[in-house]
Amino acid sequence: MNSPEYAELAPAQIWARELDTGRYHCSVSTMYRILRERGQSGERRRQATHPATTVPELVADGPSQVFTWDITKAAGPRKGIWYHAYVIIDIFSRYIVGHTVELAESAERAEELIREAITRNGIVPETVHADRGTSMTSKKVSQLLIDLGVTRSHSRPKVSNDNPYSEAQFKTTKYMADYPERFDSLAHAREWFDAFISYYNHEHRHSGIGLH
Numbered sequence: 448m449n450s451p452e453y454a455e456l457a458p459a460q461i462w463a464r465e466l467d468t469g470r471y472h473c474s475v476s477t478m479y480r481i482l483r484e485r486g487q488s489g490e491r492r493r494q495a496t497h498p499a500t501t502v503p504e505l506v507a508d509g510p511s512q513v514f515t516w517d518i519t520k521a522a523g524p525r526k527g528i529w530y531h532a533y534v535i536i537d538i539f540s541r542y543i544v545g546h547t548v549e550l551a552e553s554a555e556r557a558e559e560l561i562r563e564a565i566t567r568n569g570i571v572p573e574t575v576h577a578d579r580g581t582s583m584t585s586k587k588v589s590q591l592l593i594d595l596g597v598t599r600s601h602s603r604p605k606v607s608n609d610n611p612y613s614e615a616q617f618k619t620t621k622y623m624a625d626y627p628e629r630f631d632s633l634a635h636a637r638e639w640f641d642a643f644i645s646y647y648n649h650e651h652r653h654s655g656i657g658l659h
């Protein structure tokens with residue numbers, strides 16, 4: 448936990464990153480205990496002169512407790528044309544509980560997708576995490592989560608690695624051997640993502656959860 452790579456990260460983030468590389472050392476609570484015993488349980492990041500923001504700590508000990516979501520761009524048939532893949536993940540199981548591919552980012556579509564995913568799942572999560580993109584912080588999405596009694600969690604401003612589960616999933620997606628350099632059409636993008644996510648949910652071995 449004191450290595451240069453992890454010295455400024457919260458234990459929950461270190462735990463998640465180690466799991467994603469296939470390494471399990473101990474529970475998050477044990478990591479906190481070790482830090483307390485060594486007098487290192489305070490703020491781990493270098494102190495800035497501006498007010499510090501809280502590191503989002505996403506911890507789940509069972510399914511359907513914490514969802515994280517993000518939107519990634521996929522190149523279309525010509526330069527300047529992009530499709531937008533929305534993906535919602537259960538961080539405990541790494542199961543993708545909702546996805547869609549659209550022509551643009553849209554708060555309305557994001558709100559619909561989250562609502563659909565929760566309805567289909569049958570259990571309202573305790574927390575939904577996302578970065579601070581326009582759709583993620585929109586009034587429509589925020590109001591949905593408020594209405595459902597879900598805790599809203601967001602990445603810190605100008606911090607790119609506070610959503611490690613979604614980032615890792617997008618990396619897995621784009622490193623697939625058959626991931627197209629460009630998609631021919633929106634229909635092509637939707638077809639590919641549908642097939643990939645079916646594979647990801649039912650066949651892919653997730654290193655972060657013991658290759659289950």
